[in-house]
Amino acid sequence: xxxxxxxxxxxxxxxxxxxxxxxxxxxxxxxxxxxxxxxxxxxxxxxxxxxxxxxxxxxxxxxxxxxxxxxxxxxxxxxxxxxxxxxxxxxxxxxxxxxxxxxxxxxxxxxxxxxxx
Amino acid sequence: xxxxxxxxxxxxxxxxxxxxxxxxxxxxxxxxxxxxxxxxxxxxxxxxxxxxxxxxxxxxxxxxxxxxxxxxxxxxxxxxxxxxxxxxxxxxxxxxxxxxxxxxxxxxxxx
Numbered sequence: 001x002x003x004x005x006x007x008x009x010x011x012x013x014x015x016x017x018x019x020x021x022x023x024x025x026x027x028x029x030x031x032x033x034x035x036x037x038x039x040x041x042x043x044x045x046x047x048x049x050x051x052x053x054x055x056x057x058x059x060x061x062x063x064x065x066x067x068x069x070x071x072x073x074x075x076x077x078x079x080x081x082x083x084x085x086x087x088x089x090x091x092x093x094x095x096x097x098x099x100x101x102x103x104x105x106x107x108x109x110x111x112x113x114x115x116x117x
Numbered sequence: 118x119x120x121x122x123x124x125x126x127x128x129x130x131x132x133x134x135x136x137x138x139x140x141x142x143x144x145x146x147x148x149x150x151x152x153x154x155x156x157x158x159x160x161x162x163x164x165x166x167x168x169x170x171x172x173x174x175x176x177x178x179x180x181x182x183x184x185x186x187x188x189x190x191x192x193x194x195x196x197x198x199x200x201x202x203x204x205x206x207x208x209x210x211x212x213x214x215x216x217x218x219x220x221x222x223x224x225x226x227x228x
Contacts, residue, residue, distance in 0.1 A: 004159075031213055031214050033215075035218075040125075040220055041220060042121075042204065042218045042219055042220035042221050043160075043204070043206075043218040044218075045215060045216075045217075048213065048215060050213045056213070058215070090159065090160070094214050095214075096214070097148075097208070097214040099147065099148060099167060100167070101165065102162070102164075102165050104148065104150075104165060104208075104214060105150060105162040105165060106150075106162075106214070106216065107162070108159035108160050108161070109159060110158065110159050111157075111158075111159060
């Protein structure tokens with residue numbers, strides 16, 4: 001089974017702090033993704049990576065950066081946390097899609113609920 | 118941007134059948150996924166459609182009409198454990214398996 005793990009389930013930080021969220025997958029997936037999930041808005045893509053050291057902005061990248069130094073690890077960085085970044089953060093990974101089957105799915109980690117005070 | 122629309126909430130009775138609809142803009146469509154998410158947990162994969170028609174997986178089925186930009190998830194013989202949010206996600210061309218998610222449909226199953 002694919003396993004995606006995230007470093008913390010719950011995190012409380014103060015405004016202005018630098019925050020690191022870590023994600024590790026054990027299935028040698030090329031693609032990794034960071035989302036935030038807010039009530040009524042669904043999952044919104046922050047950043048994704050399709051290879052080591054490669055990254056692309058998603059729909060809401062402002063205030064975030066990412067790092068992928070190793071294939072299995074994808075980090076989300078909040079340079080200076082703000083209260084509007086209080087949210088559930090979900091990491092996901094996937095193979096390069098073939099377009100033909102269920103193996104294209106993304107696999108999600110358990111999420112990190114971040115509160116910024 | 119690309120909007121993925123699905124109802125916000127639905128309720129149903131244990132043992133019944135429920136259909137959750139999802140609509141999307143057809144331009145650049147390249148696959149549709151359904152996920153289930155229980156409160157406080159990660160989304161888990163239910164089904165994938167890329168061609169028109171019905172995909173059946175036990176009590177769950179998913180239908181796709183590419184020309185209409187329409188999909189539904191059909192849940193049969195509802196059980197209390199099916200109370201969860203159901204997320205519709207669409208992949209569009211040229212995006213490294215990037216998905217656009219709907220806001221999710223929260224389903225409550227009552228005895």
